[in-house]
Amino acid sequence: MTVWSPLAPLQFQFPRPLQFQFLSALHGRGLHASQLTHPHPSTAAAGVTGEMATASEDESAPSRIDEEDESLKLESDVELLKRAWQNEKGAPEILEYQSALVRRSSQQIHLMEDLIEELTKRGDDPLIVSIYQMDLDRAQFLLRSYLRIRLQKIEATMLHVAKTDLWNRLSRQEQNFAQRCIEDMGSHMDESVLSKLPSGYQSNLKQSNASDEDDMVPEPNLNTFVFCKSQNSIGAITLDDSGDEIVDLVAGELYVLRYKTIKPYVERDYVCLWLVKRGSQALNCRHFRLNSKTIFLA
Amino acid sequence: MEQGEMYGRRGCQLVKELASAEPGQLTRFNDDLFNQVIKECNVHYSQFYELTRKMQEEGLDVQSTRNADHFGMLIHHLSLLRNKRCLMAYMYKRADILRSLSWKVGRVLPPEIEGKLSDIEKHYFKNHASTLQFYMREMDCLDLTVDMVPPKDPYIKVRVLEDIGVTAIGDKDTNLARHSIHFLKCTDAEPYIRQGMMEELLG
Numbered sequence: 001m002t003v004w005s006p007l008a009p010l011q012f013q014f015p016r017p018l019q020f021q022f023l024s025a026l027h028g029r030g031l032h033a034s035q036l037t038h039p040h041p042s043t044a045a046a047g048v049t050g051e052m053a054t055a056s057e058d059e060s061a062p063s064r065i066d067e068e069d070e071s072l073k074l075e076s077d078v079e080l081l082k083r084a085w086q087n088e089k090g091a092p093e094i095l096e097y098q099s100a101l102v103r104r105s106s107q108q109i110h111l112m113e114d115l116i117e118e119l120t121k122r123g124d125d126p127l128i129v130s131i132y133q134m135d136l137d138r139a140q141f142l143l144r145s146y147l148r149i150r151l152q153k154i155e156a157t158m159l160h161v162a163k164t165d166l167w168n169r170l171s172r173q174e175q176n177f178a179q180r181c182i183e184d185m186g187s188h189m190d191e192s193v194l195s196k197l198p199s200g201y202q203s204n205l206k207q208s209n210a211s212d213e214d215d216m217v218p219e220p221n222l223n224t225f226v227f228c229k230s231q232n233s234i235g236a237i238t239l240d241d242s243g244d245e246i247v248d249l250v251a252g253e254l255y256v257l258r259y260k261t262i263k264p265y266v267e268r269d270y271v272c273l274w275l276v277k278r279g280s281q282a283l284n285c286r287h288f289r290l291n292s293k294t295i296f297l298a
Numbered sequence: 299m300e301q302g303e304m305y306g307r308r309g310c311q312l313v314k315e316l317a318s319a320e321p322g323q324l325t326r327f328n329d330d331l332f333n334q335v336i337k338e339c340n341v342h343y344s345q346f347y348e349l350t351r352k353m354q355e356e357g358l359d360v361q362s363t364r365n366a367d368h369f370g371m372l373i374h375h376l377s378l379l380r381n382k383r384c385l386m387a388y389m390y391k392r393a394d395i396l397r398s399l400s401w402k403v404g405r406v407l408p409p410e411i412e413g414k415l416s417d418i419e420k421h422y423f424k425n426h427a428s429t430l431q432f433y434m435r436e437m438d439c440l441d442l443t444v445d446m447v448p449p450k451d452p453y454i455k456v457r458v459l460e461d462i463g464v465t466a467i468g469d470k471d472t473n474l475a476r477h478s479i480h481f482l483k484c485t486d487a488e489p490y491i492r493q494g495m496m497e498e499l500l501g
Contacts, residue, residue: 144441147437198339
């Protein structure tokens with residue numbers, strides 16, 4: 001399978017990823033393989049259309065209509081999941097939990113798994129089955145990575161999350177997880193350090209009884225720089241509190257800014273955080289002068 | 299503490315030990331030094347208490363008077379805080395490494411790492427691993443410890459490094475004998491690769 005060069009464009013790093021639309025594009029619609037968005041060998045095309053003829057005959061009309069609606073929903077869900085994953089990965093603090101999206105995605109992943117099993121049992125063209133499998137793998141990776149990143153953020157800042165209204169951004173299961181993490185960590189610190197220290201210094205949250213507030217709880221650094229892009233032009237936003245520096249966010253341009261300045265836009269989904277590979281497209285990014293220090297990109 | 303011993307030096311040594319280790323690697327839990335720092339904290343506290351008592355006997359207000367005793371108390375208090383910070387940093391950083399380990403190896407610690415931990419740390423590792431398992435079970439048994447890198451190909455060629463024997467891979471039983479080469483699904487091979495029992499054959 002790996003020697004097939006036409007499969008190379010289907011790899012994850014390719015800008016236009018294979019989406020669930022592929023599933024609907026081939027299965028049950030009788031589309032010609034040339035309508036696919038990337039090249040493939042003519043032998044595979046013949047195989048595909050051959051298969052498609054038999055497949056469409058087996059499908060009853062109502063299920064085909066269902067699948068068309070499914071396909072429209074499926075396409076946007078993968079995009080949404082990818083964007084949620086990118087934002088979560090780029091942001092220094094935890095973002096709102098996309099519960100409906102996660103629920104839908106896991107349902108669709110289960111459906112895909114059943115479908116692939118059915119196709120393998122039917123003995124369909126292994127090339128098609130492996131393409132579906134790749135699509136499924138990538139969707140699964142997105143979902144797993146999204147949940148994983150959130151858990152790791154919770155682990156790193158568990159006390160802070162519990163104290164502030166970031167708690168409301170967690171799902172019920174994540175709240176349980178965070179609660180247990182705090183208990184585990186609390187008892188760990190107690191047993192090893194705090195119980196052996198003199199009284200008045202045994203708190204996990206305060207340095208000593210003399211502290212006014214919980215000064216031992218670290219907070220995520222909202223001033224980290226992030227790469228971002230917006231779909232539509234947003235216009236001028238202030239870069240610091242005094243309102244001296246203003247930057248214009250134009251649609252489709254890549255910017256590097258402090259997370260704090262675009263935080264409200266990310267939360268409302270106007271701006272999307274971007275993951276940039278070291279040394280690559282970063283050179284096309286705009287440089288910003290911030291307090292007369294220009295930011296240079298590697 | 300001996301005469302002329304600098305306050306906080308042992309705490310600093312503890313932290314330096316942490317910093318000098320390879321990133322993500324653990325050193326042996328330094329029981330000795332750890333207990334010495336705790337003893338130092340308690341000595342600070344008893345001296346702090348002594349000075350408080352002395353000021354009270356002299357009839358001075360402990361909160362507002364600014365004499366030599368007050369500043370002595372301040373130094374003891376701040377040294378105590380410093381030591382507390384060093385101790386907490388030591389434990390917390392090690393706990394951090396343990397947590398990232400539980401993502402990689404699951405519930406069972408490899409013996410060479412287990413030997414470096416204190417009993418309390420082993421207990422913490424178990425707790426955290428079970429917390430993670432609990433979450434994954436709540437999310438319909440979605441295993442979050444596999445699929446750590448974006449998938450490139452659905453199937454990869456692997457060579458088995460250790461004798462694993464006949465295991466069920468997917469719905470078939472395969473004989474994973476040493477040095478045998480197999481063509482497996484990525485998700486099936488991943489746990490073995492991570493434990494070092496298989497290696498991926500590239501090219």
